[in-house]
Amino acid sequence: MTPITALLSIMFFPAGITLILSGMLYEWADRKLVARFQHRIGPRWFQPLADTLKLLTKEEIKPHGINSVLFYGLPIVALTGALTAALYSPILGLVPVYSFPGDLIVTLYLLSLLTMCMGLAGWNGSNRFSLIGATRALTQLFAYEAPFLLALLGPAIVAGTWVIKDISDYAENHWLIFTQPVGFFIALIGLMGKLELPPFDAPEAETEIVAGALTEYSGRGLALFHIGRSVELVVAVSLVTAFYLGGIGNPLLFLGKTLIMVLLMATLQAMLTRLRIDQTVGMWWRFGALLALCQILILVLLKGWLA
């Protein structure tokens, strides 16, 4: 791949603009579904785009007494992390642009970058709500990260590779949701934790701590964080779909499968009450992590025994 095509693929297709726009469409689908479940009309299809454009044109207010490098830099790092992760993922049903042995691990860490950046952003703030939000965001990260990682390791173990592309090729002939239902379920819930969707929205519970870590953010910084999150939604949904729901296959079918994932997540969001941070952590470590570990153990043993 020449530098020109690499640049084009990062800037426009399949990453970059295309990815950001599709992220907004996924976000719209999620918001619209939740709204319909709650008997509301919900936003129009271009609402996420309109929100983002409006935020980008707004003044960015920097609070006194905080580190400006971090304040302005963190949203950029967060978005970059999410966009980079997209390069190794089968987004929009396309074969990953780049691929190298072990790219699964790198991608998972890139996906966590957003939460880390939000945690840092909250810690950098002088606002009490931000500080509590940051503490909660990072606490929650420690809760769901390990089970989520383990849930994505399951397919890697059976496929015998750490390359996302190879795993999804393997998954094309094996619908792993049937052989590893626990893993799929944990990955789905972990995804909601990662995106801080209800019931895992304690880090930004508005009735307690306003907007959590991002309370002091406005204008461009907030817009970048929002874009980062919708990109992460696409990347993570694509990953889980490719691993558990029959690989990449044809792009149209893939789109349908990811939308089913969004539908599942929207249903859970509408059904559940926000968990307190202690309940979130308790749930993940008492059930999530244990179940994921058991599944990995069984997979490893079975694999050794069959071989």
Add this chain to the structure above:
Amino acid sequence: MTTETYLQRAGEILAPFAKATNNPETNRLDVQIAVGDLPTAASALTDASWGYLAAITGMDLGVETNELEALYQFCEGAAVTTLRVHIPREDCPEIPSVSDKIPVASFFERELSEMLGVTVVNTPDPSHLFLPDDWPANVYPLREGFTPEQAASVEPAKTLEPGKVGNKFIVPIGPQHPALKEPGHFEFTIDGEIITGARMRLGYVHRGIEKATEQRNWIQNLYLLERICGICSHTHTSAYSQGVEKLAQVEVPQRALAIRELVAGLERIHSHLLWLGVVAHEAGFDTLFMYSWRDRETVMNLLEELTGNRVNYSICSLGGVKHDIGAEHSASIHKALDYLEERIRYYLDVVTTDTTFLQRTRGVGTMTLDEAKRFGTLGPTARASGVTRDVRLDAPYGAYKRFPVSIITDDRGDLEARFVVRMKELLVTCFTIRTIVDNMPSGEIATKFPRKIPAGETVSRVEAPRGEAFYYIKSAGGESPVRLHIRTPSLCNWTSVINKAVGHQLADAPMLIAGMDPCFSCNDRMVTVRRKDGSNTLTWSELREYGIKKYGQRK
């Protein structure tokens, strides 16, 4: 026990302190006592578990007598016992605090001291409760001769800027915060996620309504008082008209009383459904919030159909009601109630079975029966802890003798119990409304009402959706009251929130606040927008200019 035996007992308990005793009305006992005896007399009543302190009414008796008067009103069943103390008007009047035995009194004492300039000795928190922090010293709005000009703002003595005090980490909730639908200020001291202390401040929507009633005539006050609260507007008008009718000795037609009770029932449905939505939102369960507010529209539309208004129904008039509700409305009322009853049963099912929601409500904020009594809680909050206190049954007023309601209590005392009590109360209310519609008494809906009210004073109590609303009305025989004191239920319930919040998680705080269904505008009642340069009002262009200037300064 009957009202007479209650009063007799109160008379016996208070006999050692009484300087003079009389019965102004059949259900009231007035005991004049010396200022020094106040704490002993109050605790004698409390120790004998005679009722609860419903209000402390302060008033200025004027320059001629040169005295202030404070009325400590205790209620038990339908009986009201008033401890009456007189204190000199000049030279820093002092009154001993009763709040060590009766915690709720601390709020009443703060109100008394800022409104009348009485120093309450040993009260736990002598700071302003309702008046702004930049209120000038030695200016008391309820004193005779007070003029609004005296209240020009001064530099506040201390700022309420919360922050890191020592090693304490304080989270401010309010005055503007997404958890609060109306302005109030709470400071939660937290350690990690655990609340270790709580403090509150009210008065952000204080409008001086009590003072304003003294300048309006009896009829005008009806409209003013209706605007105390946007949720329980009917409670205030019915409590007020009931009191004034008692003073004027006017017999209100039965049909009017039945219509008042019917509207009060619909108001209760709308208020409880609103509350259900708010608490669900505080818990992060927005689906329930959206559903309950959608269904609330049914009762709002019904109220609009019956009275012409959705919020301030304006159905009460002195001596009756303004609109008739008759057989022609029966079908639509029954139809709306059919739908509402079905939905309320569904919500009752949701709040008692939804696992994730129960995680946030079961065992949270548990208040025992003793605590509920000691804190002086009222309404559904108290009934969820097993306190059988409901004015509609204890002292049936209006048509409640003819169309009684049954009391709903629960002994668990946690947030879940408060949901259960309120939802069951709605089912009872629906039933009562149906009974009223089907058995509406015939006759007139209003009687003629005099312009001047004979001199006298009375107490009027009404069960609002949140608990007992207490009105004290005093007339001097003129066209307007000389003193009107309102104590709304929210004020009595704060003590429980402040005390029970400690030890809970920060995430539970908004639910605990909302769990008692606070109503800040009922509580507060004056806001005057005053700028430092003395001008009180801003025109639209001035406001715009002010905004631009302020915006420019920040850059």
